[in-house]
Amino acid sequence: MFFHLTLEKDLHIHPKHCGPNLFSIATQQLHSEVEGTCSGRYGFIITITSVDFISKGKVLESSGFVVFQVRYNAIIFKPFRGEVLDAIVTKVTNLGFFAEAGPLSIFVSTQLIPSDMQFDAQSANPCFVSEDGSTRISKDDEVRLQIKGTRIDATEIFAIGSIREDYLGVIS
Amino acid sequence: MNSITLEYPFEKPGYIDSWRVSQGDRIESGQVLGTFITNDKLDEYRFISKYDGNVKAILIDSKSKTLISPGDQLLSIDYCSHDIQFKGLCATCGRVLAEKENDNSFSILHGHSHLTVSHKEAQRIENINAKRLLDNRKLSLVLDLDHTVIHAVTEHGLNSVPHWRNIDREKSGIHNIIVNGPMVYCIKKRPHLYKFLKKVNELFELHIYTMGTRNYATQIAKLIDPSQILFKERILSRDDSVGMNFKTLQRLFPCDDSMVIIVDDRSDVWKKSRNLIQVSPYVYFTDVIDSLHHEKQPLLLQQQKEKEEKERMEKDKQQQDKEPQQLEEDIKNVEEEIQQDKQETSGDEKYDSDSKDSQGGDDDGHHLEVILEKLIKIHKLFYEAIDRQEKPHVANILDGIKQELFNSVNLVMSGVYPLNTPPHRQPLRLQAEEFGAKVQNDITPQTTHVVAAKKGTTKVNRALSKGLKVVNPQWIVESTRVWSKLDEDLFPVPSDNQDEMEQSGNANANDNTDTTSTAVNESLHIDQDALKAAFDDIEQELELEDGESDSSGSSLNSSSDENDDDDNDKELDEEESAGSVEEGNKDDDEELLSDSNNSNSNSNNTTNLKKRKRAASDVSHSSNGSNGSSLNGDDDNSSSSISNIDGDNDNDNDDLLDDSELTNLLEEELDKLI
Numbered sequence: 001m002f003f004h005l006t007l008e009k010d011l012h013i014h015p016k017h018c019g020p021n022l023f024s025i026a027t028q029q030l031h032s033e034v035e036g037t038c039s040g041r042y043g044f045i046i047t048i049t050s051v052d053f054i055s056k057g058k059v060l061e062s063s064g065f066v067v068f069q070v071r072y073n074a075i076i077f078k079p080f081r082g083e084v085l086d087a088i089v090t091k092v093t094n095l096g097f098f099a100e101a102g103p104l105s106i107f108v109s110t111q112l113i114p115s116d117m118q119f120d121a122q123s124a125n126p127c128f129v130s131e132d133g134s135t136r137i138s139k140d141d142e143v144r145l146q147i148k149g150t151r152i153d154a155t156e157i158f159a160i161g162s163i164r165e166d167y168l169g170v171i172s
Numbered sequence: 173m174n175s176i177t178l179e180y181p182f183e184k185p186g187y188i189d190s191w192r193v194s195q196g197d198r199i200e201s202g203q204v205l206g207t208f209i210t211n212d213k214l215d216e217y218r219f220i221s222k223y224d225g226n227v228k229a230i231l232i233d234s235k236s237k238t239l240i241s242p243g244d245q246l247l248s249i250d251y252c253s254h255d256i257q258f259k260g261l262c263a264t265c266g267r268v269l270a271e272k273e274n275d276n277s278f279s280i281l282h283g284h285s286h287l288t289v290s291h292k293e294a295q296r297i298e299n300i301n302a303k304r305l306l307d308n309r310k311l312s313l314v315l316d317l318d319h320t321v322i323h324a325v326t327e328h329g330l331n332s333v334p335h336w337r338n339i340d341r342e343k344s345g346i347h348n349i350i351v352n353g354p355m356v357y358c359i360k361k362r363p364h365l366y367k368f369l370k371k372v373n374e375l376f377e378l379h380i381y382t383m384g385t386r387n388y389a390t391q392i393a394k395l396i397d398p399s400q401i402l403f404k405e406r407i408l409s410r411d412d413s414v415g416m417n418f419k420t421l422q423r424l425f426p427c428d429d430s431m432v433i434i435v436d437d438r439s440d441v442w443k444k445s446r447n448l449i450q451v452s453p454y455v456y457f458t459d460v461i462d463s464l465h466h467e468k469q470p471l472l473l474q475q476q477k478e479k480e481e482k483e484r485m486e487k488d489k490q491q492q493d494k495e496p497q498q499l500e501e502d503i504k505n506v507e508e509e510i511q512q513d514k515q516e517t518s519g520d521e522k523y524d525s526d527s528k529d530s531q532g533g534d535d536d537g538h539h540l541e542v543i544l545e546k547l548i549k550i551h552k553l554f555y556e557a558i559d560r561q562e563k564p565h566v567a568n569i570l571d572g573i574k575q576e577l578f579n580s581v582n583l584v585m586s587g588v589y590p591l592n593t594p595p596h597r598q599p600l601r602l603q604a605e606e607f608g609a610k611v612q613n614d615i616t617p618q619t620t621h622v623v624a625a626k627k628g629t630t631k632v633n634r635a636l637s638k639g640l641k642v643v644n645p646q647w648i649v650e651s652t653r654v655w656s657k658l659d660e661d662l663f664p665v666p667s668d669n670q671d672e673m674e675q676s677g678n679a680n681a682n683d684n685t686d687t688t689s690t691a692v693n694e695s696l697h698i699d700q701d702a703l704k705a706a707f708d709d710i711e712q713e714l715e716l717e718d719g720e721s722d723s724s725g726s727s728l729n730s731s732s733d734e735n736d737d738d739d740n741d742k743e744l745d746e747e748e749s750a751g752s753v754e755e756g757n758k759d760d761d762e763e764l765l766s767d768s769n770n771s772n773s774n775s776n777n778t779t780n781l782k783k784r785k786r787a788a789s790d791v792s793h794s795s796n797g798s799n800g801s802s803l804n805g806d807d808d809n810s811s812s813s814i815s816n817i818d819g820d821n822d823n824d825n826d827d828l829l830d831d832s833e834l835t836n837l838l839e840e841e842l843d844k845l846i
Contacts, residue, residue: 081266093281093405094297095256095289096263107287109256109263121304124401149266151259158259160266 001083003076005042006052008069009034013057015064027051030070036103040152043078044103079104079147079159086171087161089141092126094119099143104159108145112162113137114169135170142171173250173264175228178205182217185241186210191234197227200267205247211239224267225251255293259286278426282379282405283386285412294426305377305431309555311566313376313547314424316436317384317392319453321365324392325460327356333460349391357388359395360456368540369402375551376433379406381419383441386411418443430565433550435543446567451543452653542655549573575608577655583611586624586631588645604648615640623648624665632665 009030017025031048038044055069079085079101087099087106096109110119117128117135127138137143145161145168163169180186189207193199199221208217228248232240240246252265257277262269277288280297289297305311318324327348330336341348347359362368372378382389386409393403410416413423419441421429429447436442437453550569557564581604589598596602600623601611612619615634622635622642635642647663 091283091405093284093287094300095281095287107258107261107263109258111256111264124404126405147266148264149261149268151261151268158261160258160261160263 001078001080002046003043003078004049004073005076006071006073007034007042007045008071011054011068011070012060013066013068015059015066018057018066023054026054026068026070030072034072034074038103038155038157040154040157043076043157046075046077046102049073049075077102077104079150079157081147081149083147084144084168085147085161086142086144089137089139089143092119092128092138094121094126097128097137099145099161104157106145106147106159106161108143108161108163112148112160112164114164137170144168144171173225173252175248175250176223177231177245178221178247178249180208180240180242180244180246181219182208182210183242184210184212184215185239186215186217187239188232188234188236189216191230193227193230195227195230198225199227199249200224206234208240219246221249223249223251224254224262224265225249253290253292255290257288263287278422279412280424280426282408282424283412291426295428298425298427302428302431306558309375311376311551311554312379312425312432313372314379314381314421314432314434314436316434316438317380317382317389319437319455320362320435320451321369321396321454322359322361322392323454323456324357324359325457327358329460330358330457333457336457336460347395349395351385351388351391358457359392361396362454362540364538364540365396368544369396371544372547373402375548377406378402379408379424381408381413381424381434381436383410383413383416383419385409417441421445421447429567430563431554433547433566433570435547446571449543449546449570452539454539539654546573546655571606574606577607577652577657578604578609580620581609581657582616582618582620583609584613584615584619584622584631584635585611586622586629586635588623588625600645600648603652607648607652609648621647621660627665 011026011030011033013022013026013029030051034045035047036045049072051070051072053069053071057066057068059066085101085104085106087101087104089097089099090105091098094110096107096111096113099106099108113128114130116131117137118131120127120129125138127136129136143163145163146165148160148162150157150159186208189209191206192204193206199205201222201224203221204218205221205227206219208219209215210217226249228250230247231245232238252262252267254262254264254267254269256263257269260269261267277290278294279285279288280294281287315321339346341358345360347361349357349359351357369378380389380393380403382392384392386407389407389409393400393407397403408424413419419436420443421432421434425432432447434442434445434448435451436448437451439445439448439450442448550566550573553569553572554564554566557569583604585598585601588600604611604623609621610618615622615631615638619635619640622631622640623645624632624635624642625645626632632642641660642665643660643663644665647658647660650663651658
């Protein structure tokens with residue numbers, strides 16, 4: 001699920017940047033430091049939409065760095081159990097397949113794949129094939145899946161997905 | 173999801189107090205499902221779930237007042253056994269699992285060590301795999317990369333050797349791959365690799381198991397299998413492995429290795445797995461310091477090197493004779509150089525241009541073909557047994573095939589290892605036995621071969637007189653390497669510096685052993701001359717008695733002074749040559765001993781004196797009726813003592829030191845020196 005949140009961060013700016021372009025440099029640095037990261041608390045920070053406030057800088061005596069408190073708005077992605085997502089298959093193995101929904105990697109095990117779909121070890125491209133051969137899941141396919149569980153570390157999020165429900169599976 | 177009906181778990185019957193869950197609820201292990209009050213109302217029980225799952229149905233109403241006795245059914249639940257786990261998440265129910273629950277789980281996928289399965293699930297998957305293999309009449313083959321199918325060195329390493337820096341890489345079939353940023357590896361494929369892989373792929377499902385990094389492994393796989401039909405995803409690298417120093421089949425086949433063959437150049441990393449076919453390491457870039465290179469068993473390596481050296485020289489000679497004939501078939505009257513180039517460029521994907529390989533110091537020959545032949549044989553025998561409704565195990569078949577090689581061979585080793593070396597410390601012996609030879613301690617009517625490090629031992633002489641085949645230890649190494657009994661004449665035992673006369677003289681002396689040893693006994697207490705004579709005799713005896721003359725033999729020569737006695741001189745020569753032959757065989761501790769010998773003999777005489785005393789004790793041993801073999805174990809001491817025979821001799825009646833005291837002394841001396 002996506003959120004639009006207001007977050008804060010202490011930004012350390014190198015003294016060499018203290019000049020006329022200070023604020024644009026600070027904004028740039030904020031983007032590069034924050035976007036694409038994952039915090040266990042909020043989820044994946046996808047993009048910064050706006051920077052609301054940059055405080056007065058404070059010089060650190062020991063290093064000369066300047067610290068700014070920054071408040072910004074960002075789009076956050078956090079997966080929840082029960083959520084339905086579209087994802088791209090990245091790898092197919094005999095135990096299930098791996099898929100990615102943006103920054104989130106999801107594993108779908110054979111037990112959560114409809115029982116009529118079997119792993120095909122013979123074909124050159126490993127895939128799951130339904131009994132009648134009409135559906136096939138292989139690398140780079142798009143699938144719709146439901147999140148069965150997530151594990152949230154301080155810096156990482158993993159998820160288990162299922163396509164063993166109605167209206168889930170390959171999107172064509 | 174599995175279903176189970178939970179029963180009333182307590183001893184005392186009781187009434188339900190309340191349910192803490194309702195139908196359809198998700199439950200975790202450790203969660204309180206309900207509370208019960210015993211019928212005497214003294215105790216309250218909490219009913220705790222052992223399972224993760226969902227409540228399917230509640231079988232007893234919370235308002236019911238009926239007495240519940242042990243065994244009554246309370247709840248039916250669906251539970252998850254967490255058979256597959258992905259980074260600490262159950263892949264079936266999505267629960268976060270505590271780390272401790274991962275104890276008996278296996279990761280069986282090649283590239284994903286974070287995906288683990290329970291033993292039960294592993295077994296299930298393996299059964300499916302086994303069935304698939306059986307249906308296709310295939311087996312699994314685990315291949316090593318470095319030194320088995322390719323030889324890789326860093327470009328930096330290659331450039332540091334002038335000979336290789338100047339070589340035209342493209343022409344020589346050397347490939348460059350870039351692995352991590354600036355790191356460039358130069359890869360040479362083993363000759364006949366494609367033929368091998370192609371054939372093997374028909375009978376086996378191929379896996380790569382390498383100690384290289386994942387990146388490196390995939391790059392190599394791409395190089396030798398660009399279309400990815402051979403290995404597909406079945407690549408296991410160091411990153412996915414369990415340990416840095418060893419490989420284990422458990423990682424890929426946790427339950428059943430009865431259909432897996434390993435081909436690797438090292439047996440130590442596999443901890444002597446019975447599924448292993450050990451190939452001789454493929455080394456193309458000779459003289460290049462090899463960062464990927466690993467230690468091998470010192471014995472094999474030493475001998476290998478010597479052998480390679482010889483073979484290369486031979487091959488170079490042969491090459492000159494052979495090449496023109498080969499080439500005549502194609503083109504005539506063209507210079508050899510040009511022809512070679514043509515062969516190479518037109519060599520399409522086979523890369524089996526022998527001329528080129530030998531130029532690069534590669535005497536690998538057709539080794540892969542030999543291995544291929546064995547693999548085909550294993551496959552054939554395996555499926556023959558399957559057809560007979562048996563349950564074969566490849567390790568047994570492999571053992572059987574190995575045993576065939578030296579099936580009719582009865583070996584006696586002579587002068588290869590010190591006599592008191594326990595059998596498990598004798599790699600050659602183990603190797604011979606692995607390949608079916610029967611190793612005997614002494615020559616019997618059944619004996620067919622005598623493996624000797626040098627001529628002139630009793631066993632060798634007896635073997636020669638009986639017309640048995642006498643070979644040097646390399647015969648075993650080489651024969652097992654190429655899986656065929658090589659011509660024994662190609663492996664003559666290195667003769668000593670002495671001529672035939674000397675040896676026959678020695679042989680004659682053998683007949684007099686009894687008399688000489690009694691002489692020794694008397695001489696012990698007499699005078700210097702007699703002692704000298706005694707030592708001569710010991711030495712002769714040692715020569716005859718198959719003594720492993722220890723490395724100290726070589727060291728003593730350097731430290732020995734001018735010796736007046738002619739006999740002694742000759743004997744020392746013998747010792748030296750024997751010692752140098754044995755150089756490669758010595759164990760680590762022996763090495764230490766010899767080191768200390770060396771330094772000691774240079775600096776002071778005390779230890780040598782002790783040793784001499786020790787030698788004297790040996791003499792008395794042998795002369796007191798014990799047979800030669802007991803003497804042989806100590807011969808290193810006695811032989812080294814000979815060097816100091818011209819030193820002071822007045823201590824011959826001193827107390828005798830035993831082995832441990834001697835080693836202690838040596839160590840002390842060594843410490844002082846350091």
